[in-house]
Every structure is written in C-alpha cells, then in structure tokens.
Amino acid sequence: xxxxxxxxxxxxxxxxxxxxxxxxxxxxxxxxxxxxxxxxxxxxxxxxxxxxxxxxxxxxxxxxxxxxxxxxxxxxxxxxxxxxxxxxxxxxxxxxxxxxxxxxxxxxxxxxxxxxxxxxxxxxxxxxxxxxxxxxxxxxxxxxxxxxxxxxxxxxxxxxxxxxxxxxxxxxxxxxxxxxxxxxxxxxxxxxxxxxxxxxxxxxxxxxxxxxxxxxxxxxxxxxxxxxxxxxxxxxxxxxxxxxxx
Amino acid sequence: xxxxxxxxxxxxxxxxxxxxxxxxxxxxxxxxxxxxxxxxxxxxxxxxxxxxxxxxxxxxxxxxxxxxxxxxxxxxxxxxxxxxxxxxxxxxxxxxxxxxxxxxxxxxxxxxxxxxxxxxxxxxxxxxxxxxxxxxxxxxxxxxxxxxxxxxxxxxxxxxxxxxxxxxxxxxxxxxxxxxxxxxxxxxxxxxxxxxxxxxxxxxxxxxxxxxxxxxxxxxxxxxxxxxxxxxxxxxxxxxxxxxxxxxxxxxxxxxxxxxxxxxxxxxxxxxxxxxxxxxxxxxxxxxxxxxxxxxxxxxx
Numbered sequence: 282x283x284x285x286x287x288x289x290x291x292x293x294x295x296x297x298x299x300x301x302x303x304x305x306x307x308x309x310x311x312x313x314x315x316x317x318x319x320x321x322x323x324x325x326x327x328x329x330x331x332x333x334x335x336x337x338x339x340x341x342x343x344x345x346x347x348x349x350x351x352x353x354x355x356x357x358x359x360x361x362x363x364x365x366x367x368x369x370x371x372x373x374x375x376x377x378x379x380x381x382x383x384x385x386x387x388x389x390x391x392x393x394x395x396x397x398x399x400x401x402x403x404x405x406x407x408x409x410x411x412x413x414x415x416x417x418x419x420x421x422x423x424x425x426x427x428x429x430x431x432x433x434x435x436x437x438x439x440x441x442x443x444x445x446x447x448x449x450x451x452x453x454x455x456x457x458x459x460x461x462x463x464x465x466x467x468x469x470x471x472x473x474x475x476x477x478x479x480x481x482x483x484x485x486x487x488x489x490x491x492x493x494x495x496x497x498x499x500x501x502x503x504x505x506x507x508x509x510x511x512x513x514x515x516x517x518x519x520x521x522x523x524x525x526x527x
Numbered sequence: 528x529x530x531x532x533x534x535x536x537x538x539x540x541x542x543x544x545x546x547x548x549x550x551x552x553x554x555x556x557x558x559x560x561x562x563x564x565x566x567x568x569x570x571x572x573x574x575x576x577x578x579x580x581x582x583x584x585x586x587x588x589x590x591x592x593x594x595x596x597x598x599x600x601x602x603x604x605x606x607x608x609x610x611x612x613x614x615x616x617x618x619x620x621x622x623x624x625x626x627x628x629x630x631x632x633x634x635x636x637x638x639x640x641x642x643x644x645x646x647x648x649x650x651x652x653x654x655x656x657x658x659x660x661x662x663x664x665x666x667x668x669x670x671x672x673x674x675x676x677x678x679x680x681x682x683x684x685x686x687x688x689x690x691x692x693x694x695x696x697x698x699x700x701x702x703x704x705x706x707x708x709x710x711x712x713x714x715x716x717x718x719x720x721x722x723x724x725x726x727x728x729x730x731x732x733x734x735x736x737x738x739x740x741x742x743x744x745x746x747x748x749x750x751x752x753x754x755x756x757x758x759x760x761x762x763x764x765x766x767x768x769x770x771x772x773x774x775x776x777x778x779x780x781x782x783x784x785x786x787x788x789x790x791x792x793x794x795x796x797x798x799x800x801x802x803x804x805x806x807x808x809x810x811x812x813x814x815x816x817x818x819x820x821x822x823x824x825x826x827x828x
C-alpha cells in the first residue's frame with residue numbers, strides 16, 4: 282500500500298450556526314512532507330480548519346481528500362496525530378505522563394487495560410526524544426506549560442503518524458520551551474512527517490516555517506514566509522486596515 | 528460478650544454481605560468514570576428514572592426490572608442526545624429528564640392509587656429482602672459490567688479525557704459514551720432494590736471521590752475506589768446487624784466516614800509531605816506556594 286501524495290481541500294465551507302460560515306470556500310493543496318504554519322487572528326477559523334482536516338467536522342460544502350495514486354484502497358486515510366490546544370485539557374484528571382502518552386496507542390492490544398513492557402519502552406523512547414526522560418510517573422498538572430505541550434506531542438507521536446496536526450502548540454510558552462518544540466517539529470519534518478500547525482507567533486514560528494498560510498475565513502495568501510508575510514497580506518489577514526506593521 | 532461471627536450464621540445476612548460487597552465494588556468502579564466524565568449527578572438522576580420506570584412497569588403488569596430498564600435506558604439516551612449538542616451541560620439534562628420521568632411514575636401512582644410498600648423499599652433500599660433471583664442478577668451484572676470496564680478501559684479514559692483527540696485517533700466516542708450510559712443504568716437498576724433510590728448517589732460517587740483524593744494515577748484511583756466501596760459496604764452491612772439499623776443508610780454513613788478519613792489524610796499528607804533527597808527518605812512540613820510546587824519550611828543544611 283502506498284502513501285498519500287498530497288492533502289487536497291476543494292471549496293471547503295463550514296459553520297456552527299445556519300448561514301454563518303466560519304470558513305468559506307477554502308482551496309488548499311498540501312504535499313506530503315511539507316511543514317505548514319497557518320497564521321490568522323483569534324476567531325479566524327484556524328482551529329475549525331484543522332478539525333476539518335482531522336475529520337472531527339464534516340464540511341458543509343466541498344471535499345477534503347488525501348490524494349494517493351498508488352494506494353490499494355480508495356478508502357485510504359493516513360494516520361493523523363493531533364495535538365490540541367492545552368487550554369482545553371482538564372488538568373484535574375488523574376493521569377500520569379505515561380498514561381497520557383499511552384492513550385495515543387489505545388489500539389495496541391486494545392482490550393488489555395494495562396501498559397505492558399513493550400509499550401513502556403516505547404513511551405520511554407518517545408519521552409527521550411521530547412527531552413522528558415524520567416517523567417513517566419508524574420501527574421500532568423505537575424509539569425510546566427512547555428512540558429505539558431511536549432507530553433501531548435508525545436501522545437500524537439507514539440502513533441507514528443503520517444500527518445501531525447498541532448493547534449497553537451507554542452501559545453503561552455516561554456522562549457526556550459517554544460524553541461524546543463519548534464526544534465522537535467523540524468526534526469520530525471526532516472524525517473518525512475507532514476506537519477500542519479496553527480500559530481499566533483509570526484516572528485518565531487511562522488517566519489521560520491518553510492510554508493505559511495495567511496488565513497481568515499479563507500486563504501488570503503500562501504507560500505514561503507519571505508513572499509507571504511508582507512504588510513498587505515497581514516493587514517488583510519488581521520483586518521487592520523489602518524494599522525502600520527513595522 | 529458479643530459473638531462477632533454471629534451474623535454469618537444467618538443465610539439472609541450472608542446473602543446481604545455478598546450483595547453489598549459486589550455493589551460497593553462495582554459502584555465504586557463505575558463511580559470513577561462518572562466523576563471524571565463530570566456526571567456526578569447521574570447516579571441520583573438515573574435511579575429516579577428507573578424508579579419511575581419500575582412503577583410504570585408495575586402498573587402495566589410488567590416485571591420490575593423490565594420497566595426500570597426501558598425507562599432508564601430511555602432516560603440515558605435522551606440525556607446523551609441532549610448533552611451531545613454542546614449548548615446544554617449533561618448535569619442540566621440529567622436534572623430535567625430524570626425528574627420528569629420520576630414525576631411521571633409518581634403521577635401514575637397518585638392516579639391509580641396503587642402505591643405499595645414494595646416501592647417504599649425501592650426508595651430506601653432493603654438489602655435483607657434480596658431474593659435468590661436478585662442475587663443472580665446482581666452477580667451477573669457485576670461480572671458483565673466489570674468486563675465492560677476492563678475491556679473498554681483505554682477507550683473510555685481517552686474519550687473522557689480528550690474526546691476530540693480520541694475521535695481523531697479512531698475511537699468511536701459516541702458509541703462508547705452511549706454504551707457507558709447503558710451499563711451505568713443497568714448497575715443503578717440492580718443496586719436500587721438493595722441500596723435505595725435516595726441513597727444510591729452516595730455509593731456511586733463517595734468511593735470515587737475518596738480514591739481521587741489519594742492518588743493522581745488513574746489505575747490507582749480505580750483500584751482504591753473499588754476497595755473503598757467494597758470495604759465501606761461490608762462494614763456498613765456488618766455494623767447494621769449489631770446496631771439494628773437499616774442497612775442502606777448505615778452503608779452510606781460508612782462511605783461518608785471513609786470520605787472524611789481520606790479527606791483528612793489528604794490534607795495532612797499535603798502539609799506533612801514525605802519525599803526523598805539523594806536517596807534519603809524523610810517527612811517534614813512544607814509550605815505550598817501553589818498546588819504542586821512547594822518550599823521547605825526548614826531548609827536542609
């Protein structure tokens with residue numbers, strides 16, 4: 282069985298209330314192995330777009346498909362790893378770092394409730410990649426924001442996904458934590474993983490990503506950061522017609 | 528001198544002890560998932576719905592279990608459907624749906640004038656009136672529900688912790704949640720006649736919140752909740768023999784006592800924290816600056 286060549290969105294629209302589109306007429310083509318940062322203001326529909334790509338929402342109009350020419354099945358769908366905004370997590374939930382990461386491999390011996398030795402070793406290896414060795418038994422609330430974010434990244438990575446989707450992975454993090462996450466994502470991308478993330482951080486994340494999409498309800502511009510992150514595009518994206526970007 | 532083994536000479540008591548330990552354990556197990564799903568009120572609500580169903584079933588000439596199952600499954604489904612549409616929280620849906628179904632049962636009783644003591648025992652529970660058939664049903668439901676939680680543990684935890692990510696990773700979260708509601712309703716129905724509609728919420732939520740105070744690890748919380756539920760139910764049942772009290776309320780008192788003890792222990796443990804430095808384990812008071820980061824009251828040399 283082959284792998285997808287690109288992810289294609291054709292005329293995708295979606296909303297939460299009738300006649301009120303959150304995103305409208307989105308056309309996108311993301312080739313396998315690309316590192317994409319989606320920038321846009323709060324409420325621009327970035328999270329909704331990511332959730333549509335993940336398959337949580339069904340588009341009202343249009344199609345989302347993974348194009349794969351040499352796949353055996355027409356129902357081919359790549360493995361997707363999703364890292365949510367950590368603000369949505371219930372931190373009182375009694376789970377350790379090890380238990381959170383193990384959730385990602387729920388379908389490994391799925392009817393046994395415990396984590397076996399093989400999975401424990403796999404979790405250990407994942408934590409090593411993330412720079413969190415020895416954190417297995419810690420409760421998730423006892424970690425810093427950057428560490429928590431990396432744990433959720435670990436949960437997505439243990440599935441060994443083809444596509445990694447992250448919703449604002451660096452929001453609220455300090456410089457070092459942000460850099461650590463960006464470095465991990467760059468390494469994963471260099472090894473062939475497709476990375477799609479949304480971010481508010483134009484200077485440190487979007488500006489250093491190989492490909493950027495300016496998004497506000499629809500795609501305003503896309504391309505290399507030096508071509509896209511320009512005043513006119515950013516003014517259109519953020520809707521600040523009288524604001525001067527320095 | 529009191530003969531401590533005296534109660535075990537009576538068959539009704541042995542039957543009662545078996546039932547209370549099984550129900551204490553299975554309610555303790557289900558309770559962990561319930562509180563983590565944010566459905567603490569569901570035990571109280573569904574038991575009322577099942578009570579309404581039992582009355583309707585009785586008036587319609589059906590078996591008690593049949594009426595209760597139909598009514599509480601219906602209530603579970605309606606609650607699930609309402610709360611699935613994010614605008615209404617599950618607790619609000621539980622409050623409305625289960626009370627309406629309960630009220631319908633009471634309305635029928637008042638209209639048909641067929642109120643019997645049988646329903647009074649459903650309200651307050653009578654563990655000593657358990658029949659052989661009830662015992663078999665309780666044992667079967669305990670085994671099947673235990674198997675459900677054992678086999679679907681990973682799916683349940685992932686769905687309750689982070690529903691959207693679970694869905695993306697391929698878990699059919701809607702089916703899992705609906706199935707969970709039905710299993711829960713079944714546990715509540717079989718517990719009703721022993722523990723009582725009005726007392727059941729405590730047996731479901733009490734052990735789980737006590738266990739939650741003792742551990743941050745999901746597996747440990749589940750294990751502790753089963754133990755606390757079973758031990759408190761056993762103790763309550765055993766004590767009720769010597770106190771000559773109703774078994775249901777005595778069990779609830781022991782569960783509440785268990786919560787009190789664990790709450791005090793949790794407070795004490797937080798203040799007087801045991802830990803180790805360089806392989807040397809010791810305990811002493813700490814000043815907590817927030818939930819997890821703390822400073823020593825006495826600095827180490």
